[in-house]
Amino acid sequence: MNYKTIKQWAYIVHDKDDTRPHYHIYLHFDTGVDTALVAKWFDVPENFINKVKGRQSDMLKYLTHSNASQKFKHQYDASEVIANFDFEKTIEESQIVGNFDQYSYAQQLAYVNSLDVSEKTRMFTQLEKLWKIKCQSDCLKTERNIQVIFVTGKSGTGKTFFAKRLMEKLGYDYCVSSSSNDPFQDYLGQKGIILDDLRDSSFELNDLLKILDNYTNSSVRSRFTNKVFNGEIIIITSSVPIKYWYSWLKGYDEGRDSLIQLYRRINTCVVVSETFIEIFEDGLTSTGSYKGKPKFVKNEVIEIKNGEKEKRKISDLYEKLDYNDDDLPF
DSSP states (O other): OOOTTEEEEEEEEEOSSSSOOEEEEEEEESSOOOHHHHHHHHTSOGGGOOOOOSOHHHHHHHHHTOSGGGTTSOOOOGGGOEESSOHHHHHHHTTOTTOTTTSOHHHHHHHHHTSOHHHHHHHHHHHHHHHHHHHHHHTTOSOOOOEEEEEEEOTTSOHHHHHHHHHHHHTOOEEEOOOSSSTTTTOOSOSEEEETTOOGGGSOHHHHHHHHOTTOOOEEOOSSSOEEOOOSEEEEEESSOGGGTTGGGTTSHHHHHHHHHHHHHOOEEEEEOSSEEEEETTOBOTTSOBOSOOEEEEOOHHHHHHHSOOOOOGGGGGTTOOOOGGGSOO
16 A cells, blocks of 8 residues: 555455465556565565466456366455455456357457556457457357337437437447448447438348348448347338338339348337327338337427527627627628
8 A cells, every 4th residue: 555556456365275374465556566676565585476477357366266277276255355446346347358148349349448558459359359250150140039120200300319218228239320321330249230310222122131131140241341240139210111112123023022021020110200109019011011000109309309408609609799890801
């Protein structure tokens, strides 16, 4: 506690091993510190001090014998560790990298970015390699389970707001497509994606069918690198109702069959108006019409917009300045 160069510290007494009771002390410095100096601080021989060469998380696990190589040693409880940081949370977060079942690539990337500079680059390289392996292995899967929701309505009625709220209530991390020219450009493995303000011109129909297909997990063309959608839900928002998409194909038998496949892939349709939202949970018919009776919910967007504070006009900021017409350059 007397040395400001020590950023983090943690220690535990090992009194249940086959040796005499002893301490393990972990120190994390802001800058490089010589082992001889640390030995002097604690008045111990220098060979008692070791610089950590592996991951920080492995060192922390060593305090409780929770590494795989220590499974036959006494397992100390994390509550026995005394530290100036959240020891258990740090251990938990260290399990994030490579755990794609619970964390998306975006979430893992955010965690890696929170690490110290000395560890960040190495962990990012590891994460990137694991992510590539994940994407390639996912392409080998013959089945997946994704939900497709199509949201339509006039501009300004709150289609994107509805999609975001739905993702949040479902507990998904998600991204919003930034461009109709490259909708998957910003996708980083989130569980959900909102293809915002999409048009049928954004994808060839066959490519869109592959993206929405539960029996095919193929890569999606993107500007810089092809992406694989690893998520569980796709929400498409568009001011053009789905029955008008690819309308030029309706005159061809092959085109009609492809459109029917498109309609089958959409699980839920949502129609947003200024006052209420219609939700058709039975999907679409073979002609692109809504199935069943809708459920109605109130549209919250208008209330939120009406509740916003009135923005002050720029001209009001200069109301105390007295200009004559002759002073104006126009």
